[in-house]
Amino acid sequence: DAGVTQSPTHLIKTRGQQVTLRCSPKSGHDTVSWYQQALGQGPQFIFQYYEEEERQRGNFPDRFSGHQFPNYSSELNVNALLLGDSALYLCASSGTGAGNTEAFFGQGTRLTVV
Amino acid sequence: LAKTTQPISMDSYEGQEVNITCSHNNIATNDYITWYQQFPSQGPRFIIQGYKTKVTNEVASLFIPADRKSSTLSPPRVSLSDTAVYYCLVGANTDKLIFGTGTRLQVFP
Numbered sequence: 075d076a077g078v079t080q081s082p083t084h085l086i087k088t089r090g091q092q093v094t095l096r097c098s099p100k101s102g103h104d105t106v107s108w109y110q111q112a113l114g115q116g117p118q119f120i121f122q123y124y125e126e127e128e129r130q131r132g133n134f135p136d137r138f139s140g141h142q143f144p145n146y147s148s149e150l151n152v153n154a155l156l157l158g159d160s161a162l163y164l165c166a167s168s169g170t171g172a173g174n175t176e177a178f179f180g181q182g183t184r185l186t187v188v
Numbered sequence: 189l190a191k192t193t194q195p196i197s198m199d200s201y202e203g204q205e206v207n208i209t210c211s212h213n214n215i216a217t218n219d220y221i222t223w224y225q226q227f228p229s230q231g232p233r234f235i236i237q238g239y240k241t242k243v244t245n246e247v248a249s250l251f252i253p254a255d256r257k258s259s260t261l262s263p264p265r266v267s268l269s270d271t272a273v274y275y276c277l278v279g280a281n282t283d284k285l286i287f288g289t290g291t292r293l294q295v296f297p
Contacts, residue, residue: 117287132284
C-alpha cells in the first residue's frame with residue numbers, strides 16, 4: 075500500500091515563474107492538505123481539499139491555489155514566485171469521519187526560487 | 189498563534205531516557221494531543237496520540253496529567269536514529285494542523 079507520494083522531489087524555478095506540485099494521497103484517503111515548511115520552522119498550513127473543493131485555507135496569498143481531482147489526487151500551484159517561496163512543500167492525506175485524527179505526510183517537494 | 193510550547197532543543201546520549209515536554213494551556217475539551225516526528229528532508233510522521241492519562245505504543249509513551257494542560261513524550265531508551273524534530277499538536281481532527289517550531293532532539297553516541 076503506497077503512502078502519500080509527491081512529485082517532483084526537487085525543483086528550481088526563477089522568480090516570477092509559476093510552479094505546479096503534485097500529490098497522490100494514501101489509498102482510502104479522500105482529504106488532502108498542503109503545508110509549507112521554511113528552513114528551521116514547523117510546517118505551515120496552506121489549504122485543504124475535500125470532495126474537489128477547498129475546505130479550509132491558511133494565511134497564504136491568492137498566488138497559492140490548488141485543485142483536487144476525482145481520484146483524490148491534488149495539485150498545488152504557485153504563481154509569480156518570490157524568493158521567499160523557497161521551502162519544502164508537504165502534502166498530507168487523511169480520511170474523514172470520527173476517529174480520523176492521524177494525517178499521513180509525503181516526503182515533500184523542495185522548491186528553490188532563484 | 190501557536191497552540192503549544194516546547195523546548196527548542198534537547199541533547200541526550202544513547203540508551204538514556206528522554207522526556208520531551210509540551211505545554212498547551214488553552215487545550216479545548218474535544219482536542220486530542222498528537223506527536224509527530226520529522227527527519228531532515230522528510231515529512232512528519234505520526235508517533236502517538238492521546239486524550240488523557242497514559243498512552244503507550246511500540247514507538248513511545250505519552251503522559252497527560254488530569255488537567256491536560258501539558259503532555260510528555262517519552263521514547264524508549266533512545267538511539268542515534270531517534271535524532272529528529274518532535275512536534276506536539278493539539279486539535280480535534282486532522283483539519284489545519286498547527287505546528288510550532290518543535291523540539292530538536294540530538295542523540296549522541
